[in-house]
Amino acid sequence: MASEAHGAEEGGLVFHPMDQFIIKPLFGGDEIGLFTVTNATLWMALAVLGIIVMMVIGTRSRAIVPSRSQSVAELAYGFIYKMVEDVAGKDAVKFFPYIMTLFMFIVFANFLGLIPMSFTTTSHFAVTVVLALLVFLTVTIVGFVKNGMGFLGLFWVSSAPLALRPILAIIELISYFVRPVSHSIRLAGNVMAGHAVIKVFAGFAAIAVVSPVSVVAITAMYGLEVLVSFIQAYVFTILTCVYLKDALHPSH
Amino acid sequence: MATETHEATSHAADAAASAPGMPQLDFSNWGNQIFWLLVTLVVIYFVLSRIALPRIANVLAERQGTITNDIAAAEQLKAKAADAEDAYNKALADARAEAQRIVAEAKAEIQADLDAATAKADAEIAAKAAESEKAIAEIRAGALESVKVVAADTAAEIVSALGGQADDGTVVAAIDTRMKG
Numbered sequence: 001m002a003s004e005a006h007g008a009e010e011g012g013l014v015f016h017p018m019d020q021f022i023i024k025p026l027f028g029g030d031e032i033g034l035f036t037v038t039n040a041t042l043w044m045a046l047a048v049l050g051i052i053v054m055m056v057i058g059t060r061s062r063a064i065v066p067s068r069s070q071s072v073a074e075l076a077y078g079f080i081y082k083m084v085e086d087v088a089g090k091d092a093v094k095f096f097p098y099i100m101t102l103f104m105f106i107v108f109a110n111f112l113g114l115i116p117m118s119f120t121t122t123s124h125f126a127v128t129v130v131l132a133l134l135v136f137l138t139v140t141i142v143g144f145v146k147n148g149m150g151f152l153g154l155f156w157v158s159s160a161p162l163a164l165r166p167i168l169a170i171i172e173l174i175s176y177f178v179r180p181v182s183h184s185i186r187l188a189g190n191v192m193a194g195h196a197v198i199k200v201f202a203g204f205a206a207i208a209v210v211s212p213v214s215v216v217a218i219t220a221m222y223g224l225e226v227l228v229s230f231i232q233a234y235v236f237t238i239l240t241c242v243y244l245k246d247a248l249h250p251s252h
Numbered sequence: 253m254a255t256e257t258h259e260a261t262s263h264a265a266d267a268a269a270s271a272p273g274m275p276q277l278d279f280s281n282w283g284n285q286i287f288w289l290l291v292t293l294v295v296i297y298f299v300l301s302r303i304a305l306p307r308i309a310n311v312l313a314e315r316q317g318t319i320t321n322d323i324a325a326a327e328q329l330k331a332k333a334a335d336a337e338d339a340y341n342k343a344l345a346d347a348r349a350e351a352q353r354i355v356a357e358a359k360a361e362i363q364a365d366l367d368a369a370t371a372k373a374d375a376e377i378a379a380k381a382a383e384s385e386k387a388i389a390e391i392r393a394g395a396l397e398s399v400k401v402v403a404a405d406t407a408a409e410i411v412s413a414l415g416g417q418a419d420d421g422t423v424v425a426a427i428d429t430r431m432k433g
Contacts, residue, residue, distance in 0.1 A: 018273070019275075021275040021276060023281045023285070032280065032284050033284065035284070035287065041288045044289065044292040045292070052299055055299070056299060056304050056307075059304065062307060062310070062311050064311070064314060064318055070311070073308060077305065097301035098297065100300055101297045104296060104300065105296055121285075124285060126281070126282040126289070131289075
């Protein structure tokens with residue numbers, strides 16, 4: 001009631017949909033130094049914990065006939081392994097632990113972020129940009145190490161008419177360097193937008209008349225966000241595989 | 253009302269505390285986030301690549317091995333069963349052939365025995381018949397002799413009854429002549 005009156009005072013509702021993304025030191029103080037333990041740190045640590053529970057503790061029995069938890073771990077393993085093998089090729093399998101790390105982190109961060117009052121680490125560009133740059137650097141370095149200068153063939157579309165090739169090369173080059181940008185903004189943008197929209201609907205819930213609609217909308221958005229959480233992790237991972245395939249087999 | 257005023261003041265403070273735009277673009281804490289992210293990724297990477305993934309790979313390989321072995325064992329058992337069935341069928345066929353052979357043998361033996369017995373019986377019958385014939389002939393000869401004696405006696409009696417004098421030699425000769433006729 002108070003906030004409603006307050007909102008009316010200011011001539012409209014007051015929303016702080018972005019406040020949920022504020023990074024705060026966990027143990028008091030205002031300064032955020034390089035090593036300060038913040039809420040972001042806490043939720044990253046919880047993601048690590050979740051991964052350990054699922055992948056290590058879940059498989060501790062090493063059973064031939066898997067238990068339920070072991071099945072889940074095996075499912076995740078098989079899902080990413082098959083993706084790497086199918087999309088990036090058999091020789092990309094040695095990057096499997098790396099890709100699995102990315103996938104598990106993103107999926108856990110996304111789903112932990114769906115817990116009410118939690119903090120979503122993958123909604124921050126600082127996180128996704130680093131993830132995307134890691135992929136970009138890995139792919140570029142692997143491309144040059146594996147193929148030498150032949151990696152530049154990626155930009156020289158040999159199947160196109162000769163006159164078009166320089167233009168295509170410029171386009172390809174631009175698209176190559178845009179990859180980490182789109183790669184990172186896609187993930188953080190999706191996660192952030194969903195969470196912000198839920199928060200906006202939650203703000204509307206303060207008005208008695210629209211609150212039922214608002215609660216239904218929050219529920220619907222939450223369902224959508226569950227999908228988005230998985231799909232964005234999947235998209236990030238499969239794009240990593242696609243980029244890796246370019247590095248390993250640069251010929252079109 | 254007190255809460256309202258309190259909220260109003262705290263709101264002003266909030267407005268200062270909450271980021272004007274996106275907290276994501278507050279670059280002052282990027283270093284902190286990146287540091288903890290790298291720590292997180294390194295920890296996850298080591299946990300996965302050192303413990304979890306090799307373990308799961310092992311389990312999957314082991315399961316594949318077990319399945320392959322089981323299928324091979326099943327295949328082997330199936331082959332064994334087929335062999336056993338073949339052996340059984342062969343034994344059955346052998347037994348049947350053996351039985352047929354024994355039956356044929358027994359039949360032949362019985363036939364031989366029967367033939368021998370028949371031949372022996374025939375021979376015995378023939379011998380008996382010959383003996384009987386001989387006895388009959390003897391009897392017949394004996395009877396003829398008796399008839400001759402009786403006839404001679406009777407003839408002599410008749411002759412003497414008629415008052416004649418019967419000579420033995422004549423009577424016998426006369427009877428012989430009659431009987432021949």
